[in-house]
Amino acid sequence: MKQKPVHEAMKPYLEGQVILVDKPLQWTSFDAVKKIRNLTGVMKVGHAGTLDPLASGMLIICTGKFTKKINEYMGMEKEYTGTFTLGATTPTYDLESEPENFKDISGLTTQQLHDATRPFTGSIMQMPPAHSAIKKDGKPVYLAARKGIEVQLDPRPIVIHSFEITRIELPVVHFKVVCGTGTYIRSLAHDYGKELGVGAYMSSLCRTRIGAFSLTEAQSLEQVMDHLKQLKAAPAAASEGQPDA
Template sequence: MQAAQKNTFEDGQVLLINKPLEWTSFDVVRKIRNTLKIKKVGHAGTLDPLATGMLILCTGKFTKRINEYMAQEKEYTGTFTFGAVTPTYDLESEPQDFKDHSSITTEQLQTIAAQFTGELMQVPPMHSAIKKDGKRVYELARKGQTIELDPRRVVISAFEFTKIELPVVHFRVVCSTGTYIRSLANDVGKAAGCGAYLSSLCRTRIGEFTLDRSMTMDEALEWIAKEKETMDNGK
């Protein structure tokens, strides 16, 4: 019966996980992999530790579909905090270079949102997993090295500010794969003239998969345990 169970997950499953805050994407993969006791488990698109939300996991033969899922449109909600910047463009590092944000208006934010909607050339953050000359750029950044990264084409098909509570502003973004919301926060802050950083982020959709269909880690582990029990009982 054990072999039948193992083969079922090795044949392929798609798991929709609501990634917990402060977990890395690989933390989730490792936990599920160890629980399933199979080698092939992967995720379709990294979420930073301080982000939550939709993480697609593929098991077994379905890992071949990871690139297909990664290429799909994504939706995020979260908050930008105005009046400061951080080296990582989020709260992985301490805010600095504080400036007055009191003059920001709703109309100004609407204009900025329109400015960053459509096809854009975006420079990725220095603190990212992109490779430059064979090395992860975040490793170089941590050593104090400054690397020039080439801008990349991204598409932001929807961008709106949904609630304004300065210095915090809530947003919703629909974008192409490869878009860095941290970079968007930094660019928006420059446009506003006072700086901004990403203070919270939740991925709410990947393609047709929505967050309300996902499982918490506890729910996923409970579901896996029940699946194992069912398979072991031969049902």
């Protein structure tokens, strides 16, 4: 699609900008990209790593020439915090589907909860969720999964640098994970629950860092949108205040 002329205040975004966004819950990563594309009028806008609607946190959005850096950012180390709920599983490994297969967790000890993280650090093979955007035969596998069609996926090599349980409030455990690209935290929740023998699903997730970019540097999507609107309104507001010739 051909780039149309943009508002004078949006020309820096046409040239190229990196926008650090704290993505809110319920928004897709594409929703955030689309909103910034519409407000700036810049056609070349993309994000460096999808966050599911039920996840919040760091989303790097690139515009203009900086879209060439997207693959570089996607390959960077990532840090996540969140919660796993023990004693049940879900088909999607998170709260997009209803918990099932309930099991008693009363026998779990604090030591067991910490020890169960050990098999999931270092270079490991991880099975992606069936409800994911991974493509098989040219189509995202979640389309088949939603229809109840079983799709055969192969485990993928990933690197988890650290995985720690930071707080225990059973049936919920809080975690922090530092990992390489391609890691599914939903799958980690599922596998962690399997290791404990009681099942688990991811009940909340926040991406707190991508490479050297920390969530503390990011702005809420609302703040980014307000800033862009103010930039576009400023020249008009200034000209309205000028006396007639």
